[in-house]
Amino acid sequence: QQQVKQSPQSLIVQKGGIPIINCAYENTAFDYFPWYQQFPGKGPALLIAIRPDVSEKKEGRFTISFNKSAKQFSLHIMDSQPGDSATYFCAASIKGTSGSRLTFGEGTQLTVNP
Amino acid sequence: DAGITQSPRHKVTETGTPVTLRCHQTENHRYMYWYRQDPGHGLRLIHYSYGVKDTDKGEVSDGYSVSRSKTEDFLLTLESATSSQTSVYFCAISPREQETQYFGPGTRLLVL
Numbered sequence A: 001q002q003q004v005k006q007s008p009q010s011l012i013v014q015k016g017g018i019p020i021i022n023c024a025y026e027n028t029a030f031d032y033f034p035w036y037q038q039f040p041g042k043g044p045a046l047l048i049a050i051r052p053d054v055s056e057k058k059e060g061r062f063t064i065s066f067n068k069s070a071k072q073f074s075l076h077i078m079d080s081q082p083g084d085s086a087t088y089f090c091a092a093s094i095k096g097t098s099g100s101r102l103t104f105g106e107g108t109q110l111t112v113n114p
Numbered sequence B: 001d002a003g004i005t006q007s008p009r010h011k012v013t014e015t016g017t018p019v020t021l022r023c024h025q026t027e028n029h030r031y032m033y034w035y036r037q038d039p040g041h042g043l044r045l046i047h048y049s050y051g052v053k054d055t056d057k058g059e060v061s062d063g064y065s066v067s068r069s070k071t072e073d074f075l076l077t078l079e080s081a082t083s084s085q086t087s088v089y090f091c092a093i094s095p096r097e098q099e100t101q102y103f104g105p106g107t108r109l110l111v112l
Helices: none
Strands: A004-007 A010-014 A020-025 A033-038 A045-050 A056-059 A062-067 A072-077 A086-094 A101-104 A108-113 B004-007 B010-013 B019-025 B031-038 B042-051 B054-057 B064-070 B073-078 B087-094 B107-111
Touching: A004 A086, A020 A086, A033 A062, A045 A056, A045 A062, A045 A072, A072 A086, A101 B042, B004 B087, B010 B019, B019 B031, B019 B087, B019 B107, B031 B064, B031 B073, B042 B064, B042 B073, B054 B064, B073 B087
Parallel strands: A010 A108, B010 B107
Antiparallel strands: A004 A020, A020 A072, A033 A045, A033 A086, A056 A062, A062 A072, A086 A101, A086 A108, B004 B019, B019 B073, B031 B042, B031 B087, B042 B054, B064 B073, B087 B107
């Protein structure tokens, strides 16, 4: 059961463009939404995260937009660079009695052409 | 990789053999996780630990077991490996719930 759906699967933009990656979730109990970035041959690394009490969060060139009523959130990369070429994963989690666990989207492979 | 090592980094094994993967951390983080990564599926949680000897199942736990006898080590065992368990396995650690998870470098496992 895929509780977090991510789109698109792949995305190609030119340098300076603004790629947007979207995620939708089903479980309204999710209360923490991180984005991870993964380069080939490496483990994922946290990029930015948001909690549902805010609608937007910016860190450098990366912005998360969060729409609680639509159960959707998205990642925007401003002034994209070839070095941003990577796979991006959205995720969601709920706190539980034995700790929280992340549910990941399927991933988006981003290519930024020079 | 935030003081996380995984061993082995690569392994080829045959169907039906037992396999143990090790995750070792030097950060003294409470939470440890095992994920598998397959094309089209993202990362899926296998098992996790919320303290020494405290573990729980993730979404794809069938065929896997774990143990955590001390804070720094989290072992993942495939009791009898199958070809469907061919994957890249990542360990992650976190100091608290819903905090950053720091991932290890991964173990690439091929089951023939």
